[in-house]
Amino acid sequence: MCYGKMDEEKMRTVYILPTGDEIKNGTVLDLDAPEIIGQIVKAYPEAEVTRLCPLVDVEDTIFNKITEVAEKQPDLIILIGGSGGGHRFSKTLGKDFTHSALERYLDECASHEIYGKNGHMWSKLICGKKGSTTIINVPGPFVEAQAACEAFIKAYKDNLSVDDISLNMANAVLKQYPVGAAKTV
Amino acid sequence: MEHEYIIAHADKSVLKISGLEVKGLNTRQLEQILGEKLHTFVRVIGVTGDNVEMDVYDIDPEQVRKNEKGLIESIVLTEGITVTELTKLSCSEKIVEVDYDSIPDEPISACAMERWMKRK
Numbered sequence: 001m002c003y004g005k006m007d008e009e010k011m012r013t014v015y016i017l018p019t020g021d022e023i024k025n026g027t028v029l030d031l032d033a034p035e036i037i038g039q040i041v042k043a044y045p046e047a048e049v050t051r052l053c054p055l056v057d058v059e060d061t062i063f064n065k066i067t068e069v070a071e072k073q074p075d076l077i078i079l080i081g082g083s084g085g086g087h088r089f090s091k092t093l094g095k096d097f098t099h100s101a102l103e104r105y106l107d108e109c110a111s112h113e114i115y116g117k118n119g120h121m122w123s124k125l126i127c128g129k130k131g132s133t134t135i136i137n138v139p140g141p142f143v144e145a146q147a148a149c150e151a152f153i154k155a156y157k158d159n160l161s162v163d164d165i166s167l168n169m170a171n172a173v174l175k176q177y178p179v180g181a182a183k184t185v
Numbered sequence: 186m187e188h189e190y191i192i193a194h195a196d197k198s199v200l201k202i203s204g205l206e207v208k209g210l211n212t213r214q215l216e217q218i219l220g221e222k223l224h225t226f227v228r229v230i231g232v233t234g235d236n237v238e239m240d241v242y243d244i245d246p247e248q249v250r251k252n253e254k255g256l257i258e259s260i261v262l263t264e265g266i267t268v269t270e271l272t273k274l275s276c277s278e279k280i281v282e283v284d285y286d287s288i289p290d291e292p293i294s295a296c297a298m299e300r301w302m303k304r305k
Contacts (some may be wrong), residue, residue, distance in 0.1 A: 007256045022232045028210045028267065084230075114191045118280035122193060141228045170191055178226050178242045179193045 001072045011044035011045060011156075013074040014117060016051045019081040019098050023052040032080045032138070032145040039146075040076075047075075057082055059097035059104075066105050070130050077133060077157060078149070081140035083123045098137050099124040106130055110163035112170035114177075123173055127152070127166040136165070147172040196279045198246045202225070202257065203236040204271030210237070211264035222259045223249065237266070243275070249276040 016036055022028040033051045040049050052069070055061050062079070069077055082098030103109060109128025116122050125148060127136045134156070138148040151172035155165040200219075212229040215237065219227045223244055231238035241249065249256070253274045261268055 026209055027207055027234055028212055028229075028232050031213055078255070112189045112191060114193055116197060116280060117192060117194050117282040118197075119283035120280075141230070142216070144228075167189070170189075172190060174193060176226075177193050177195050179195045 007137050010117060011040065011047045011075050013072070014040055014044075014049045014076045014078065015048055015069050015072075015074050016049065017062075017065060017077060017079045018051070018054040018068065019057060019079060020054060021025060021056050023081065023129040024056055030054065030080075031142050032140065035142065035146050036138070036149045039149050039153060043157070057097055057151070059101045062097055062101035063104055066135065070105075070133050070135070074133055077135045078152075079135070080145060083125065083137050083139040084121055099126055102128065102135065102137055106135060108162065109135075110161075110166040112166050114170055114174055118171060122177075125166050125169040125171070125173060127169065128163040129162060134162075136169070138169070141176075143175045143176050147176055196243050197240050198244060198249070198278040199230075200239045200241045200249060201275045201277075202260070202272065203275070204252075204258060204269055205235055205237065206267035206269060207232060207234055207237065207265060212243040215239075215260060215266065218259055218263060219256065221294055222256060230243045241284050246276040246278055250274070 016033050018030050018033050020028070023030050037049045037051060040047055052065070055065055066077065066079070079098045079102065082096040084096045086119040099111070103111070103126065106126070106128035107130055111124055113124045114122045123139045123144065126136065127134070129135070129168055137153055138145040148169045151168045152165060155168045160168070170178070210232055212232070215228045216229060216239070219239070223241060225244050226242045228236060228240045230240050256274055257268060257272055260266055
């Protein structure tokens with residue numbers, strides 16, 4: 001299935017939604033949101049960018065917040081963190097529900113999953129549309145969030161399809177690993 | 186929904202430092218300090234109030250374990266971390282490669298490892 005290209009390049013209102021208990025309770029500094037805000041403002045000087053209160057790692061909480069924010073019909077929503085296999089792989093890791101909440105919500109979306117050779121899903125990058133709103137997620141680790149956001153902005157400006165945007169974001173994240181070889185399945 | 190899969194062929198171990206006091210951790214700074222010390226990529230993957238779990242790539246876990254004291258000393262200046270008498274370091278063996286052909290297509294969960302473990 002192939003999805004259409006983005007309608008036009010525009011970016012007036014953007015919401016950034018960090019996720020993660022450790023971000024919400026201040027155990028970890030949120031370095032990603034300021035970086036993403038900087039990238040958006042640099043690319044779209046007139047954009048109004050709002051960083052929302054971080055969410056706990058609960059799928060329904062994330063789903064309900066996406067629903068609430070999307071009703072405002074912004075041009076873009078960016079979710080940060082919770083993009084891996086997380087708790088499904090190791091009980092000591094955080095609960096990663098961002099991608100599952102996003103897929104529940106979106107009408108039209110494309111995703112690319114990066115797996116380690118141990119079979120663990122390291123990251124799932126999603127790009128989708130709900131009405132006129134584009135919604136993406138980026139991984140939590142700083143360099144991956146930075147790379148994914150850069151790739152998104154370039155792809156969005158190039159008016160690529162949601163599938164190509166997701167692919168470009170995944171490839172940008174993949175480059176942050178010391179990967180000898182990668183193959184698409 | 187359009188889904189595609191990319192397999193990253195990288196060796197990885199999990200480095201865990203426990204017995205810490207963590208508040209306002211600057212993960213980027215920690216990754217840079219340990220990355221320079223270990224000469225490899227380091228990625229923070231899990232943080233609680235008393236431990237930090239990281240992925241380290243292409244490294245001999247035994248070398249990491251042998252250098253426990255030096256590594257713990259190196260993180261003292263990281264923003265948001267306090268080392269205590271209880272601080273210790275552990276490093277897992279490298280990840281074991283699985284046969285992707287044995288992963289069932291049926292989406293039991295979003296994680297391929299879980300699907301592989303639950304395979305019939």
